[in-house]
Amino acid sequence: xxxxxxxxxxxxxxxxxxxxxxxxxxxxxxxxxxxxxxxxxxxxxxxxxxxxxxxxxxxxxxxxxxxxxxxxxxxxxxxxxxxxxxxxxxxxxxxxxxxxxxxxxxxxxxxxxxxxxxxxxxxxxxxxxxxxxxxxxxxxxxxxxxxxxxxxxxxxxxxxxxxxxxxxxxxxxxxxxxxxxxxxxxxxxxxxxxxxxxxxxxxxxxxxxxxxxxxxxxxxxxxxxxxxxxxxxxxxxxxxxxxxxxxxxxxxxxxxxxxxxxxxxxxxxxxxxxxxxxxxxxxxxxxxxxxxxxxxxxxxxxxxxxxxxxxxxxxxxxxxxxxxxxxxxxxxxxxxxxxxxxxxxxxxxxxxxxxxxxxxxxxxxxxxxxxxxxxxxxxxxxxxxxxxxxxxxxxxxxxxxxxxxxxxxxxxxxxxxxxxxxxxxxxxxxxxxxxxxxxxxxxxxxxxxxxxxxxxxxxxxxxxxxxxxxxxxxxxxxxxxxxxxxxxxxxxxxxxxxxxxxxxxxxxxxxxxxxxxxxxxxxxxxxxxxxxxxxxxxxxxxxxxxxxxxxxxxxxxxxxxxxxxxxxxxxxxxxxxxxxxxxxxxxxxxxxxxxxxxxxxxxxxxxxxxxxxxxxxxxxxxxxxxxxxxxxxxxxxxxxxxxxxxxxxxxxxxxxxxxxxxx
Amino acid sequence: xxxxxxxxxxxxxxxxxxxxxxxxxxxxxxxxxxxxxxxxxxxxxxxxxxxxxxxxxxxxxxxxxxxxxxxxxxxxx
Numbered sequence: 001x002x003x004x005x006x007x008x009x010x011x012x013x014x015x016x017x018x019x020x021x022x023x024x025x026x027x028x029x030x031x032x033x034x035x036x037x038x039x040x041x042x043x044x045x046x047x048x049x050x051x052x053x054x055x056x057x058x059x060x061x062x063x064x065x066x067x068x069x070x071x072x073x074x075x076x077x078x079x080x081x082x083x084x085x086x087x088x089x090x091x092x093x094x095x096x097x098x099x100x101x102x103x104x105x106x107x108x109x110x111x112x113x114x115x116x117x118x119x120x121x122x123x124x125x126x127x128x129x130x131x132x133x134x135x136x137x138x139x140x141x142x143x144x145x146x147x148x149x150x151x152x153x154x155x156x157x158x159x160x161x162x163x164x165x166x167x168x169x170x171x172x173x174x175x176x177x178x179x180x181x182x183x184x185x186x187x188x189x190x191x192x193x194x195x196x197x198x199x200x201x202x203x204x205x206x207x208x209x210x211x212x213x214x215x216x217x218x219x220x221x222x223x224x225x226x227x228x229x230x231x232x233x234x235x236x237x238x239x240x241x242x243x244x245x246x247x248x249x250x251x252x253x254x255x256x257x258x259x260x261x262x263x264x265x266x267x268x269x270x271x272x273x274x275x276x277x278x279x280x281x282x283x284x285x286x287x288x289x290x291x292x293x294x295x296x297x298x299x300x301x302x303x304x305x306x307x308x309x310x311x312x313x314x315x316x317x318x319x320x321x322x323x324x325x326x327x328x329x330x331x332x333x334x335x336x337x338x339x340x341x342x343x344x345x346x347x348x349x350x351x352x353x354x355x356x357x358x359x360x361x362x363x364x365x366x367x368x369x370x371x372x373x374x375x376x377x378x379x380x381x382x383x384x385x386x387x388x389x390x391x392x393x394x395x396x397x398x399x400x401x402x403x404x405x406x407x408x409x410x411x412x413x414x415x416x417x418x419x420x421x422x423x424x425x426x427x428x429x430x431x432x433x434x435x436x437x438x439x440x441x442x443x444x445x446x447x448x449x450x451x452x453x454x455x456x457x458x459x460x461x462x463x464x465x466x467x468x469x470x471x472x473x474x475x476x477x478x479x480x481x482x483x484x485x486x487x488x489x490x491x492x493x494x495x496x497x498x499x500x501x502x503x504x505x506x507x508x509x510x511x512x513x514x515x516x517x518x519x520x521x522x523x524x525x526x527x528x529x530x531x532x533x534x535x536x537x538x539x540x541x542x543x544x545x546x547x548x549x550x551x552x553x554x555x556x557x558x559x560x561x562x563x564x565x566x567x568x569x570x571x572x573x574x575x576x577x578x579x580x581x582x583x584x585x586x587x588x589x590x591x592x593x594x595x596x597x598x599x600x601x602x603x604x605x606x607x608x609x610x611x612x613x614x615x616x617x618x619x620x621x622x623x624x625x626x627x628x629x630x631x632x633x634x635x636x637x638x639x640x641x642x643x644x645x646x647x648x649x650x651x652x653x654x655x656x657x658x659x660x661x662x663x
Numbered sequence: 664x665x666x667x668x669x670x671x672x673x674x675x676x677x678x679x680x681x682x683x684x685x686x687x688x689x690x691x692x693x694x695x696x697x698x699x700x701x702x703x704x705x706x707x708x709x710x711x712x713x714x715x716x717x718x719x720x721x722x723x724x725x726x727x728x729x730x731x732x733x734x735x736x737x738x739x740x
Contacts, residue, residue, distance in 0.1 A: 075708055082686070082712050089679045089719050093672035093726060341704035379697045379708040380690045389694045397691040404687045428732040431668075438723040442716045449709070 009483035010151070016487035017165065020181050020494060024169045027177035046429035048183045050436025053420055055186025057084070057411075057437070058444055059496035061557035063189065063489050064142045066445075067473075068466035070452020071319065072350065074377025076386050077452055080558070081445035083404050087411025087561075088441060092434040095412045098576050099421045100430035106503075107418045108511040111571055111590075115583040118515045123590040125511030127567040128415040130594060132504040133540060134563055135414065136497060138556035140545020143493045145467040146486055156546045162490070163542035166497045170505070170534040178498045179420075185492045190440050192485055193447045196470075199477050200454035205342055206330035211317035211459040212476055217369065218271075220285040221278070239285065245271065252359030259288065259356075259366055263303070269313060270303030274368040288368035289315050289463060295361035315367070317472070319461035322371060323347040336450075343453060346374040350456070351463040367463040377456065385606070385624065399623035403558055406627030410561025413568035416496075416503040497541065501534045508533035548611075559601050562627045567594035570634035574642070581638065584645040589638030596633055600626035668730045675722045682718055686711050 044052070062084065069077030102113040108124030140159050147158030169177065210216045220241045239247060245262035248270065254261070260273050273285040292300040299306055304313040324331060325345035334342055349369045356364045376382055381390040385403075388396020411417060421430045455461060455469040460476035462468045471489065475482035509529040548556065570593055571586045601607060604626070605619035689696055689711075697708035 075712075078712055079690075082715050085716050085719050086679070086683050089676065089722060092723055093676040093679075097668055097672075337703045337705055340706070340709055344700075344704065344706065375698065375706070378706050379694065381694050389691050400691050401687055404683075408683065427668075428730075431730055432727065435723045435727045439720060442720050445716055446713055449713075 006479050006483070008480055009486070012480065012483035013151075013487040013490070016484075016491050017494075020184075020491045021165070021169065023181055023184070024177040025172055027180055044179050044424055046424050046433040047436055049179065049420060049424050049429070050433035051186045051440055052179045052182035053186070053417070053433060053437030054190065054440035054444070055182030055184070055492060055495055056416060056420060056499050057088075057441055058186060058189055059139055059142070059492055061138050061142070062444070062448070063193075063470055063492065064145060064467045065138065065557065066448045067452045067455060067470035068468065069383065070448060071455035071461060071469035071473075072466045073383040074453070074456065075380050076383035078445075078449050079380060079386070079404070080407065081448050083407025084411065085438070085442050085445050086408045088434070088438045090409065091412040091417065092431070092438060094576070095418075095572065096421060096430045096434045097427040099418055100424070100427045106506045106510050107415045107568065108507065110418070111575060111586060114575070115586070117583040117587070119587045120583055120590075121511045121515045123587050123594075124568075124571075125507040125515070127563075127590050127594045128507035128511070129504050129537075130598070131413075131560055131564040131567065132415055132500045132507075133537070133544070134560035135416070135557065136500050136537075136541040137544045137548050138560070139493050139497045139500070140541050141548050141556065142467060143490065143497075144545060144549060145465060146471060146490045146493070148465075148468065155549045159542055159545040162493055162497060163538050163545070166494055166501060167535055167538040169494065169498050170501050170538070171531045178495060178502060181491070182495045182499065185488060185495055186440060188488045189492055190444050190447075192481075192488055193444055193451060196474055196477070196481070196485065197447045197450040197454075199481070200450055200473070201336065201339060202333045203454075203477065204331040204334045205321050205324060205346065205457055207322060207324055207328075208320040208459050211320065211461075213316055215316040217287040217316075219287070220273075222283045222285065239273075253357035253364075257354070257356060259354075259368075260285065267311065268303065272302075272364075272366050272368075274366075286369055288366050289318075290364050290366050291315065291464065292358065292362055292364040295358075315463060317460050318351050318367075318369070318463050319349065319456050320459045321346050321348050321374075321457045339450065339453070340378060343374045343457070344378050347371055348374050348377060348457060350377070351461070353463070365464070377453070395623045398628060399625050402623065402625035402628030403562075405631060406558065406562040406565045406625060409565035409569045409627070409631055413564040413572060414561075415507065415564075415568075416499040419503050419506065420499075497538075501537050501541070502530075504537045505530040505533040508537075558625065562601065562625060562630070563594060563597045565627055566597035566630035566634050567591075569593075569631060570638045574635070574638050578639075578642075580642055580647055582642040582645045582647065585638045585640075585642030588641040589634050592637040593630055593634030597626045597630040600630060671729055672726060675726055679718060679722055682715060686715055 062081075066077045066080050069080065071077075099110050102110040106125070107128055108121045111124045112120045140162060143162035144155035144158035147153045147161065148155065151157075169181075220239065222240065239245070239260070239262060242262055244265050246265060248261040248263050250257070250260075258275050260275055262271050262273065263269070264271070270290070272288040272290045274288050276284050276286070278284045290302055292303065294300060301313040301315055304311060306312065306314060308314055321343075323346055325342060331338075331342055349371050351367050352370050353365050353367045356366060358364055381387055386396070386400055389400050420433075424430050424433055451470055451473060455473035458473050458476045460472040462472060471482060471486045474485040509526050513529055514526075567590050571589045574581045574589070575586065600621050601624075603620040604624040605616040605621070606624040608614040608619040609616040690708075697706065697711070699707050701707055702710065
């Protein structure tokens with residue numbers, strides 16, 4: 001789609017980003033030592049740290065990804081909300097206080113507290129890096145998504161902007177400024193999501209003939225006696241009801257598909273129609289939309305160049321309610337429960353897509369409408385990844401359980417969340433800040449359902465990109481609100497990326513470089529090395545963010561969680577609750593968990609189809625989400641290797657080396 | 664006090680795991696059960712999903728109220 005750039009939106013956006021940078025520079029000038037750079041001297045108040053948890057966590061994945069997935073598939077996106085929040089229960093009840101007690105700067109510190117082993121530091125450092133980079137990809141993709149409707153810039157420009165600004169923030173500042181920036185944005189994001197939800201409820205539902213641009217998609221019913229032979233093969237020259245359009249013969253990937261194309265004799269515009277039997281030999285042609293990437297690298301919309309001028313075309317926004325209960329036209333304001341009740345009894349139009357190979361080497365993506373009962377979007381199983389739970393496929397059910405397990409265990413193993421325990425002064429503060437974090441995050445996740453379903457029925461969706469749903473919902477309500485929400489989301493991406501890069505930089509300098517040197521780096525050089533590492537990680541993130549455009553960011557985050565839960569969780573939990581664990585066990589467990597989950601993801605059907613562009617059937621992993629196999633594998637490996645190696649020395653009396661569950 | 668908090672945490676954690684597992688297994692193996700509308704015309708899927716979020720908040724609150732602070736506060740532990 002093509003977006004207008006509004007001056008108000010630009011001004012609000014620039015003000016937010018400017019404020020963020022100002023905060024960073026102000027606090028950055030006060031953090032010189034490595035304790036200040038990595039852990040804010042442990043002096044952040046617990047309430048601020050708690051909201052900053054929400055700021056760290058409610059990133060692109062939650063706001064853009066979950067809302068987008070709900071807007072396109074309904075309830076299935078909410079599964080991520082539930083899983084992400086469940087992870088916080090693990091973080092609070094199992095991990096928070098011991099993490100604070102055992103560590104100093106990094107996750108590796110905590111794992112290594114009992115052993116002083118170089119091996120543990122190295123594998124934990126590497127696993128921190130891997131998880132952080134995986135988690136960075138969706139953030140960068142999200143950044144690219146945000147600048148498109150706001151500034152009408154291409155995806156890559158947004159990614160580069162975020163990358164550059166974040167590198168600037170991290171290099172000049174460190175954990176103090178990152179924390180305050182996250183506090184501000186965590187709070188703003190929750191407040192503005194509430195505002196957006198109230199506006200969605202206040203607007204209620206209304207039956208709309210088309211999207212917000214007023215375009216009406218055409219439908220043509222072909223009676224049984226109209227065309228005797230099948231419409232698709234052999235081709236007919238004309239479709240009744242379209243006097244000025246000629247049917248384009250099906251070639252290449254079009255053969256055998258339920259689509260027919262017609263070319264307007266005057267403009268040359270190609271319309272794609274989805275053909276469906278509607279009983280008794282009668283067929284319905286529904287107008288779809290198409291985007292073609294030609295072999296020569298051009299992008300065509302409906303066969304024409306992208307644009308709004310003569311001889312150009314652009315995609316129309318979509319997503320609306322086509323029937324309300326009782327034949328009403330509009331509901332007026334609805335209550336929070338009435339919202340679900342009404343939607344459940346309505347009919348909505350969702351948009352699906354299918355890729356078709358052109359004979360000349362190009363690829364056309366057809367976006368077509370699908371009218372469904374509202375009750376279908378209020379239950380799990382509409383997303384293709386989850387639909388198997390309704391068809392009875394055992395592997396799909398296992399895949400679903402595997403994802404929910406990874407989300408459950410992943411949060412408490414994310415390095416950039418774990419390092420936030422070092423910014424507060426003691427265990428009580430770690431606990432209290434986690435509770436504040438859970439309150440903010442849980443409240444926000446309830447709102448995602450309203451925002452996502454509101455976007456689904458807003459008529460403003462971009463059919464090509466689910467990540468854009470929440471900002472476009474805001475845009476359909478009010479331009480200024482849209483600017484605020486986009487700016488908050490954008491700066492939240494900035495903050496989350498800063499946190500991740502800091503976690504990576506900490507891992508590189510504190511865990512890896514120190515491990516390979518006889519003497520640890522002195523304080524000043526450590527901070528310098530960390531800044532250098534930040535630049536490198538930032539550049540890597542920019543490149544990956546450009547490569548992964550268009551994949552739902554929440555989906556990508558699911559992978560990061562799988563790797564984190566498989567690599568870090570077994571070692572962490574066994575260290576805390578099993579005195580017999582050895583350093584060899586921890587090293588082996590982290591390595592096996594990390595490598596097995598990574599390998600599984602790279603061999604999965606989703607990666608084959610979405611990243612490599614290969615056929616999903618060729619994938620080697622039996623289902624896409626590795627967690628159900630690789631998390632237990634991590635636990636087994638840690639336990640088995642620990643039992644096969646010499647038990648650790650009897651526990652000393654020092655508090656730091658005592659497991660919490662000493663009986 | 665660390666072990667008091669750890670035991671308390673594990674107990675509350677177990678409560679949550681039971682509900683979370685019930686939710687995930689019901690969704691996976693009996694998705695039709697999620698379609699029923701037990702209350703106010705809203706589906707069980709919505710009630711149970713939002714319920715899990717509220718349960719997390721309640722357990723977090725309980726933990727916060729019942730956990731004890733370290734006696735050696737202020738000393739490097």
